[in-house]
Amino acid sequence: MTVFRLPDLGEGLTEAEILEWKVAVGDVVTVDQAVVEVETAKAAVEVPVPIAGVVTELCAQAGSVVSVGEPLIAVGVAENSETARYREEEQAGSGNVLVGYGTSTAHRSRRRARPTAPPPHGRVPRVISPMVRRLAKEHGIDVAALTPSGPGAIVLRKDVEEAIAAAARPPETVDEVRVPLTGVRRTMADRVSRSRREIPDATTWVDADATRLVKLKRNIRNTDPDARVGMLALFARICVAGLRRFPELNAHVDAERHEIVQVKGVHLGFAAQTDRGLVVPVVRDAHRLTLAELATELARLTDEARAGRLSPADLTGGTFTLNNYGVFGVDGSTPIINHPEAAMLGVGRVSEKPWIHKGKVRSRQVTQLSFTFDHRVCDGGVAGGFLRFVADCVEHPEALVTHL
Known part of the structure; x- marks a missing residue:
């Protein structure tokens, strides 16, 4: 058996770390075969063995550090001229270094090196x-x-x-864009923040078949194109009728006096998206307006909002808010109540869906309605009753005639 020691590393290097053994005990190696990869302070290199034979021992484990001259690998060999020359070099102190170390160039291993076994139980x-x-x-x-x-x-x-x-x-510079909260944006931010702090809200929702309501809108426009009646006006009309049946929702809470204040007139707010942010214009005395008048006022306030010409009076004093977020192509939402009001109706997009109609699955125009309410003002029975009334009017708009 011959022990091959870590040769002189050169450049003043005195030690190397064992990275990976390329052979295992029992493997046959040939002269100048790379048997191990080590890392020095300069680079990672492969170390060839100058003798041929069978590996009998690996003298260092992967991850350990071996100094120059320490045992590296033991090989069982038959004495020949090549082995004798190696022994002479070892005794005299080899001047060779790791890179390019070897005595021949054309030999390769007769057996494939076995891969190092993975650590047990997945440990690294x-x-x-x-x-x-x-x-x-x-x-x-x-x-x-x-x-x-x-x-x-x-x-x-x-x-x-x-x-x-x-x-x-x-450190990398982080680009930031800061948008000041001023004007309309600041007012809205303050209002929704106050709503979240002060109002214990709850939300309920229901899906409704709006096929007949869509047909009614189309028929009205065909009959009177100047009326400009759209889905927003129809839902506004439904809200006014619902608040007449459930007047406790047309209210607000006076926290200082611990009172619920019900308002007789319906001042209907509606959410309008503008370049300056979300605003809520208010239709005064909406309960006194016809459907066509409601449509006209909604259109006027929307145009004024987008042009930035709304006065403070146009944005205050609401008693109930309608939020038609369906125009953004979404189905549902949990609206934040417009402080200090007591409730808000949200309307999702009207889209074609499979629906059970007259005992059969048919394609119908369906919308999701959500209703957020102040739990101090009403309980789930009143909230559910209002939302069910709205859904019934959506599915059977002829019922609106009863509440005009």
Whole structure:
């Protein structure tokens, strides 16, 4: 048996870390076959063995550090001229270094090297050489936080050097765009924040077949194109009728006096999206207007809002709000009550869906209605009654005639 020792590394290097064995005990090796990969302070290199035979022992484990002259691998060989020359070089002290070390160029292993077995039970070892650990300590690098790139989860010198370089780089500049909350945006932000702080709200919802309501809108426009009656006007008309049946919802809470204040007139607010943000114009005395008059007023206030010409009086004093978020192509929402009001109706998009109609599955125009209410003003029975009334009017709009 012949022991091959780690040869002179050159350039003043005195030790190397074992990265990966390329052979195992029992393998047949030939002269100049690479048997192990090591890492020095300069680079990772493969070490060839200058003798042929059968591997009898690997003298160091992967991840350990071996000094020049220490045993590296033991090979059982037959004495020949090649082996004798190796013994002479070993006794005299070889001047060869790791890179390019060897005695011949054309030989390869007669057997494939067996791969290193994976760690048991899926555990990944965190092995690191003393010189790499020392380098990390000098630069304040936590080696446990590094992702090892070496075989067997070994932290290499280059891993630490990359971490040192990353720490030296200046932090990236984060681009920010700051939009001041002023004017309408600030008013709305204050209002919804106050609503969330003060109002214990709850939301209930229901799907409704709006096929007849869509047909009614189309028939009205065909009959009187100047009326400009759209879905928003129809839902506004339904809300007014519902508040007549459930007047306790047309109210607000006076927290200082611990009173619920019911208002006789319906001042209907509606959400309008503008370039300046979301605003809620108010239709005064909506209960006194016809469907066509409601449509006209809604259109006027929408145009004024988008042009930025609404006065403070147009944006205050509402008793109930209608939010048609369906225009954005969404089905549902949980609206925030427009403080200090007590409730808000939300309307999702009207879209074609399969629906049971007269005992059969048919394609119908369906919308989702959501109703958010102040639980101090009413309970679930009143809220559910109002929402069911609205849904019934959507599905059977002829019922509106009863409540005009």
